[in-house]
Amino acid sequence: MDYSEVIEFVRKKTSENGRPKGYPFRNRFEHTMRVYRWAIRLQAKLGGNLDVIVLAALLHDVGWDENRPHNEVSAEIAVEYLDSIGVDQETITRVGEIVMLHADKDSEKNLNLECRIVMDADLLDEVGAVGIMWDCMAIALEDEASYKRAYYRIKDYYRRNKPKIRRCKTDAGRTEYMKRMNLIDGYLSQLEKELF
Numbered sequence: 001m002d003y004s005e006v007i008e009f010v011r012k013k014t015s016e017n018g019r020p021k022g023y024p025f026r027n028r029f030e031h032t033m034r035v036y037r038w039a040i041r042l043q044a045k046l047g048g049n050l051d052v053i054v055l056a057a058l059l060h061d062v063g064w065d066e067n068r069p070h071n072e073v074s075a076e077i078a079v080e081y082l083d084s085i086g087v088d089q090e091t092i093t094r095v096g097e098i099v100m101l102h103a104d105k106d107s108e109k110n111l112n113l114e115c116r117i118v119m120d121a122d123l124l125d126e127v128g129a130v131g132i133m134w135d136c137m138a139i140a141l142e143d144e145a146s147y148k149r150a151y152y153r154i155k156d157y158y159r160r161n162k163p164k165i166r167r168c169k170t171d172a173g174r175t176e177y178m179k180r181m182n183l184i185d186g187y188l189s190q191l192e193k194e195l196f
Contacts, residue, residue, distance in 0.1 A: 038121035120173030128180030
């Protein structure tokens with residue numbers, strides 16, 4: 001399947017759906033593309049239906065409404081869009097279910113492989129090097145920005161996110177998550193030596 005049309009649809013929808021900006025450097029489409037790439041990498045290791053995984057990864061955050069959970073809105077948009085481009089009903093149903101479930105990272109349900117891969121790909125984004133960059137950029141936007149303030153923000157992020165490895169649904173996801181936590185830990189150790 002050629003995903004370029006779906007990517008363009010996602011680019012357009014994420015730019016116009018009114019999702020709160022939060023930090024100006026944080027872009028929903030770029031997040032989606034990173035999740036898409038990680039989903040493909042995990043699928044290469046673990047298997048599963050590539051089309052279902054890719055379509056769910058691309059469409060997982062396509063919708064936004066201030067009054068409803070984004071996963072519900074995204075699932076509705078995904079199902080409608082995939083039907084409009086002639087995707088078979090079984091694929092549409094599977095993608096819709098994954099998009100609906102992807103936000104429940106603490107779910108104990110018996111999830112299919114495709115869903116677990118998309119959930120792990122989404123969880124892995126903005127953890128590790130990208131997370132460090134996010135923290136530094138966020139501090140830079142604040143009054144009285146400093147290296148030490150960035151250090152403390154990164155350290156707090158590390159402390160809060162290290163236990164979230166329990167949310168990983170696959171061994172490959174856990175392995176990658178631990179690599180990223182180790183990267184942050186090493187970065188903090190080096191930064192402590194240079195700052196204090």
